[in-house]
Amino acid sequence: MNYEDVMKLALERGFYFPSCEVYADAQAGFWEYGPSGVSLKNKFLELWRRELIRRDGMMEIDGSQIMSKSVFEASGHLGNFADPIIKCTKCKSTFRADRTISEISKIEIPESADLEEFDNAILQNNIKCPKCKGDFENTRKFNMMFKVGIGPEEEPAYLRPETCQSIFVDFPRLFKTMRGKLPMGIAQVGKSFRNEISPRQSLLRLREFYQAEIEVFCNPAKLDNVEKFSEIADTVLRIQNDSELVSMTCKEAVESGVIPNKFVAYYLGILIEFYEKTGIDVTKSRFRKLGDKEKAFYAQVAFDFEVETTIGWLELVACNYRSDYDLSSHANKSKEKFEVVDDEQKVLPHVFEISMGIDRSLYTILEYSLKDDKEHERIVLSLRPYLSPVHVGILSLVKKDGLKEKTDEIYLQIKRKYDAFLDHSGAIGRRYRRLDEIGAPFAITVDHQTLQDQTVTIRKRDSMEQNRIKISEINSILSEFTAYP
RNA sequence: GCGGAGUUAGUCUAGCUCGGUAAGAUGUCAGCUUCCCAAGCUGAAGGCCGCGGGUUCAAAUCCCGCACUCCGCACCA
Numbered sequence: 107m108n109y110e111d112v113m114k115l116a117l118e119r120g121f122y123f124p125s126c127e128v129y130a131d132a133q134a135g136f137w138e139y140g141p142s143g144v145s146l147k148n149k150f151l152e153l154w155r156r157e158l159i160r161r162d163g164m165m166e167i168d169g170s171q172i173m174s175k176s177v178f179e180a181s182g183h184l185g186n187f188a189d190p191i192i193k194c195t196k197c198k199s200t201f202r203a204d205r206t207i208s209e210i211s212k213i214e215i216p217e218s219a220d221l222e223e224f225d226n227a228i229l230q231n232n233i234k235c236p237k238c239k240g241d242f243e244n245t246r247k248f249n250m251m252f253k254v255g256i257g258p259e260e261e262p263a264y265l266r267p268e269t270c271q272s273i274f275v276d277f278p279r280l281f282k283t284m285r286g287k288l289p290m291g292i293a294q295v296g297k298s299f300r301n302e303i304s305p306r307q308s309l310l311r312l313r314e315f316y317q318a319e320i321e322v323f324c325n326p327a328k329l330d331n332v333e334k335f336s337e338i339a340d341t342v343l344r345i346q347n348d349s350e351l352v353s354m355t356c357k358e359a360v361e362s363g364v365i366p367n368k369f370v371a372y373y374l375g376i377l378i379e380f381y382e383k384t385g386i387d388v389t390k391s392r393f394r395k396l397g398d399k400e401k402a403f404y405a406q407v408a409f410d411f412e413v414e415t416t417i418g419w420l421e422l423v424a425c426n427y428r429s430d431y432d433l434s435s436h437a438n439k440s441k442e443k444f445e446v447v448d449d450e451q452k453v454l455p456h457v458f459e460i461s462m463g464i465d466r467s468l469y470t471i472l473e474y475s476l477k478d479d480k481e482h483e484r485i486v487l488s489l490r491p492y493l494s495p496v497h498v499g500i501l502s503l504v505k506k507d508g509l510k511e512k513t514d515e516i517y518l519q520i521k522r523k524y525d526a527f528l529d530h531s532g533a534i535g536r537r538y539r540r541l542d543e544i545g546a547p548f549a550i551t552v553d554h555q556t557l558q559d560q561t562v563t564i565r566k567r568d569s570m571e572q573n574r575i576k577i578s579e580i581n582s583i584l585s586e587f588t589a590y591p
Numbered sequence: 592g593c594g595g596a597g598u599u600a601g602u603c604u605a606g607c608u609c610g611g612u613a614a615g616a617u618g619u620c621a622g623c624u625u626c627c628c629a630a631g632c633u634g635a636a637g638g639c640c641g642c643g644g645g646u647u648c649a650a651a652u653c654c655c656g657c658a659c660u661c662c663g664c665a666c667c668a
Contacts (some may be wrong), residue, residue: 110661118602118618130642130658189666193592202593202665250667268668303592303666310668317668402667410668424668463668483629504626531620535628551627563627570628 107476108416112469113308115476115487119544121146121495122309135305135313136279142544145495145525147468148318151295153492154318156590158460164320165284169272171297172254175262180439181432184306187267188249188401190224192242199565203245207233214401221245242588250300265299270459273321274432277455281323281446288448289324289369295464306563309465310420316464322373323455325448326429329367330360330368338375339491345409346394364395366407370427373460377423381411383591384467385490388416390441395426398569404431413470422467428457477530487545488568491588497524498584499541499549505530512550516562516577542567547587550580 116122118206120140126132139147159166178184190203203224204215210233215223224245227233234241241286252265266272273292280292305311339357341403345364346352352364356375359365365374374393382388396408404426433454437444445452477486481568498520503511511528527546529537534551541549542586549565556562556577563572564583575583 114602124659127659132659134659192592205665298668302668304664306663311666315668319668329615421668461668466668501627533628533630534626535630538628540629553627565627572627 107473107478109307109473111478111485114475115472115485115543116143116308133313135302137308137312142495143468146471146489146493146545147464149493149495150464151318151473153383153590154295154380154462154511157383158320158376159291159293161376162291162322164293164322166293166295167276167280168296169266169269169276169294171266171299172256172263173266173271173275175264175296176439177275177436177531178251178264178267180435181262181274182403182435183251183267184249187251188247190221190245191248192224192228192245195425203228207231221247230243234356247301250302252299252301264431267300268298268319268461269294269296269317270319270321270461271432273319274436274457275440277323277433278442286323288328288446288447289322290455291320291322293318293320295319295566307417307552310417312465312537318462318464319549320373320460320462321428322369322458322460323433324458325367325453326456327453328371328448331510332368332372334405335368335372338372338379341375341379342391343374343378344389346392350396353390366427370407370409370425370458373458374425377411377425377460381413381422383490384471384487384493386413386470388413392419402426404428406431409561415470415473418469420466421443422463422470424459424461426459428459430454430456432457482570484539484542486542486567489547491546491547492590494545494547494588495543495586496527496544496546497548498531499527499537501528501534501537501549501551503534503551503553507554508557509552509554512556516550516552516580518586520580523581524588538565538570548584 120143121143122137122139124132125136125138154168158164175184182576192201192203192206206225207213207215207224210231213227213231215227221244228242228245251267254263254265255261256263273294277292280286295316297314298317299314302311302313305313335356340355342353342355343359344351344353345359347364354362354364356365356371360368360371365371377389378388379393391411391413393409393411396405396410401408402424406429407427409425410421411425412419412421426480433444435441437454445454471489472487475487475489478486479486500513500517500520502509513528513530517526520526527541545567547567549567551563551565553563561574561576562577562580564575565572
């Protein structure tokens, strides 16, 4: 199913919808998760914790969203997380200064250059607005961070543009107090904020968005000394290097040099094993190795994990080898010591990060799971049972003859343990269809026979087949089939 | 931010040319009936027609701004 089908489902069934929508001054790029969306998101994150955090023995923190100016001076975001832009005085169109100059005059100025360099180049080469030939205003920087004023004096601080900065800043304390030992993974789930020029496509480009970030701190001398590598040595990765897409095992990727070392390969391996369990078809995915121009300013080696969707390739995860960029910057700025002892030697750890876009991942899971079952005239959200917002619908075939009461009784027995939805009203087929649309993998129906022999029917979402089971078996069956893998 | 297309009940759409205080389908809720896959009947709720201003006795309809959504450009998780 395509973007519009997913969007419609999201709006109608409470997955997500625009923020502040009743007001005309609502800004673009802000969306809210409804009940189904929150339930899906929570389950997705639980899977992430199981498959990455616990699997690798990482620790998880929860940092502030507002961070001090110094953090972003050190991280480089104040200087680099900004585009030089120029605005036409006549038609008010805005352009990227570096791109416009290179297109018209073939002069390459790095985007981090002084603003005067852009102005000079524009003057000397007589560069005019490509649309209306008007003159440009002076070049200015558009920083994508949201600035906030703290307290009555409005002391400047910023909403974090990525969650990981608190991980870097907290690293010395965590290493000391949590008995740290390299390699050490620290993870965080939370909101990040970027003042995008043009937010677009609901969850896919937001100004306020969720990230699940993992920063693994390691000894740069030991990047090929990875005990756990054997766990993923035979896991297949699809890697796009330049224009060529190749499928190879992690072991082959390291041996051929496509991936620089076992350390990076291990994390790409467990990442793809995680995504396999979300229901996304990983044969439609790739790790795209980024060229120098595409990489973020802090990255030494970068792979984007992308999945093919109906609106094109979508970047879900950025995997960056950040070297000691962050720790040395924070060490210099703060004068704190960020070195740690590994094998009786002082080292400044290097960092490999797995920066996951949660909202985009959830969208992609929905798109891959949503099916149009034309034969039975229904829309089915075939989510993996452990990700479904509702695990089971509890239905009475009819309300009368005590069936309603019996149904309520069963619902009460299981509602704390499972996400169960109780429904008595309307035709039974209609209720099954509704459950199909929110992805409930099971429906339990109480009928007249239930009152005689304490059995119910259990219906499976994907096959629509029904079996009769004992009430006493409901718990063990649901427990088995809604369990995480 | 630019260019193009849109915005009328939860959803989809009619009405706009030719101003006269909103229509249908579907969905939702309640009841009856049937009793295992969107059946039927009855009833109800739900819309300051994206927002603001103007023209007019009167605006969903005409005019002007703005916002948002979608498609391209550029940027990114």
